[in-house]
Amino acid sequence: MKTKRLIGINGGTFDPIHFGHLRPALEVLHALNLDEMRFMPACLPVHRSQPLASIEQRCDMIELAIQHQPKFVLERLEASMGGLSYTADSLAQLKQAEPGASFVLMMGTDAFAKFDTWKDWQSILTLANIVVTHRPGEPLPRQGTVGKIFIDHWAPHLTQSAGQIVDLPVTQLDLSATMLRSYLEYGDPVDYLMPADVAAYIQQNHLYQSSIN
Numbered sequence: 001m002k003t004k005r006l007i008g009i010n011g012g013t014f015d016p017i018h019f020g021h022l023r024p025a026l027e028v029l030h031a032l033n034l035d036e037m038r039f040m041p042a043c044l045p046v047h048r049s050q051p052l053a054s055i056e057q058r059c060d061m062i063e064l065a066i067q068h069q070p071k072f073v074l075e076r077l078e079a080s081m082g083g084l085s086y087t088a089d090s091l092a093q094l095k096q097a098e099p100g101a102s103f104v105l106m107m108g109t110d111a112f113a114k115f116d117t118w119k120d121w122q123s124i125l126t127l128a129n130i131v132v133t134h135r136p137g138e139p140l141p142r143q144g145t146v147g148k149i150f151i152d153h154w155a156p157h158l159t160q161s162a163g164q165i166v167d168l169p170v171t172q173l174d175l176s177a178t179m180l181r182s183y184l185e186y187g188d189p190v191d192y193l194m195p196a197d198v199a200a201y202i203q204q205n206h207l208y209q210s211s212i213n
Contacts, residue, residue: 042085
């Protein structure tokens with residue numbers, strides 16, 4: 001399928017970015033032989049609580065986190081658009097700007113379990129392929145609307161520019177931004193949980209700190 005430039009899209013709040021975001025993205029990059037993986041922070045997410053760090057700060061942290069991986073790229077589209085971030089709208093804009101590219105949307109099983117509630121989810125499959133990342137041996141969706149979407153579009157390999165869903169077992173760390181924010185709030189160490197440059201930026205900018213500290 002390497003007839004087009006193949007671009008991964010990893011969306012989220014990244015509040016803050018950590019190794020639980022970075023390692024699976026690296027594995028997807030190599031497993032699917034992507035030309036690049038773009039990290040696209042949502043300005044205002046639809047399905048999650050609002051970020052504590054500003055969109056500018058989250059972009060800064062992403063840039064620090066990915067600076068040593070040349071195929072990791074910060075995608076500022078949703079940051080520049082402002083307001084609520086809808087993946088279907090963002091993919092449409094990316095496709096319009098780069099009609100010769102093929103996009104692969106990266107999603108974990110938790111996000112994919114709610115895929116049928118996303119705005120214009122049908123159009124997403126006309127604009128991109130999807131890779132559902134999961135822990136090795138984790139059951140894949142087979143029931144309900146999402147299970148039908150998965151079964152109807154699943155493929156062992158990507159052979160089209162859009163409309164296919166592949167699954168990929170990856171190294172998923174039992175780590176969340178919520179957990180990290182709790183550590184940071186009370187001054188607990190975050191060594192080996194996020195890039196050191198990101199931790200330093202958080203400290204320098206007094207992010208996620210408790211008012212009692």
